[in-house]
Amino acid sequence: MSLELVCPAGTPSALRAAVEAGAHSVYCGFRDETNARNFPGLNFSPDEMIEGVRFAHAHGAKVLVAINTFAKAGSMEAWKAALANAEKAGADAVILADLAVLDHAATHHPNLRLHLSVQAAAATPEAIAFYADTFGVKRVVMPRVLSVEEIAKLNAAINVETEAFVFGGLCPMTEGRCSLSSYATGKSPNLTGVCSPPEHVAYSEDRNGTATRLNGFTIDRFGAGEQAGYPTLCKGRFVAGGKTSYLFEDPVSLNAASLIAAFAKAGITALKIEGRQRGKGYVTEVVRTFRAAVDAIDAGGTEVEVGRLLAGLVEGGRQTSGAYKKTWR
């Protein structure tokens, strides 16, 4: 069975671009705090979601709706409405993380196919079995801290599908559990749907280059002509032990294209491209390139040179295979 390519869409036009570029599935979310890409001007209204699903289905593609933030205690209305709107739109699956949202979906929307978001950080056979047995979860998105060998072992011990990130921005921390953004701004991807929210980000230029500030904290400084990265704390440069360095993670993008064949062998069902906050230019190029790469591997051909083809689209101008090939110290 060939690998399913799951592609990002932050707007209806990006959804159409992804489908036209060859996405098997597109994932997207509603324009509120129920999804982990809650950026200003991004995402779908309920009507746009209906239209998006109609377009995708007419072209043979699926739509997976991300409702993957953690619901606020005592105020679950937005998450309940998102589930109802996803079902009404005819979504092929919803991607959830929160136990209460999973429970509500399993109880009130039994026909919705449930996928477990990377935000739930389920990385053991026991955790995955719990979600599958309790809520009927059919697919789990793998946390980006596992190696390919670990995913292969996990797949042998579980009976649900797995989906692994193959390209795009990286969270170096375990997803759903990072508090760096909350610490600096009071808002986080886990609860508000956005890491390092743009209303807290400011760039200023002086003779030494560009300084990036997050809620008043200077988190990086780029010299003229130096590659830049996202303004998240994990990609900031700090002084520790008398040395200035990227303390948590360099500004690099994940590119695991060289592992597509290994992913298929490890029993992974779907490959996910990150980037709902990116534009149509990115979506078209990345989806088209990865579709060619997946088709080539499928046909027993050789690898497509994804790294070179997409070099200009990546954060910090650098790419990494992340934890997939990492041997932890």
Added chain:
Amino acid sequence: MAEHFRGELPRLLRILAAPAGFLPLGPALTLAVRRFARRKPTVFDRLGEYGKCSFLIEPSDLDFSFLMVPDGVRSEVKCMRRRATQPADVTVRAPLLVLLGLLDGTLDGDAMFFNRAISVSGRTDALVALRNAIEDAELTPADFVGATGGLGKLVDRSVIGGLGLARRFTGSPIHGEPS
């Protein structure tokens, strides 16, 4: 400052473009944006409260800049000589061809930022909202001149073809490859 950055218009073209600063570009663009707001109001819904913000757009290779308030049918665009520094909520600076590539979705805003082809200052949230609204707008050159049907297609084909040629000629980033 270097005389010519990658992707910027060559000196001769900049000189030729200079008189454009005296044309009534502002009123023409104001009309075009308002006309577009009537046709596609959802694009401005996407902007929400940020429609009231002012955006100063500075083509780094031209001597004039644009100040825009994208407030739906009340939108306003002013064209100004560069020297007339105007306070704005957001300032975006990039070579003209890069700005046009961002407008029509050919280029990716994040990639342009990573590669330092654009520089931004001011309210990042307003800029992100505008970027996302423009992304979804699927703007074409015909939208700016109000051309529709066969004429619209002709305008789009000629302008997009011309821009492609211009990008190749100036070495402007294509799909955001490192500059």
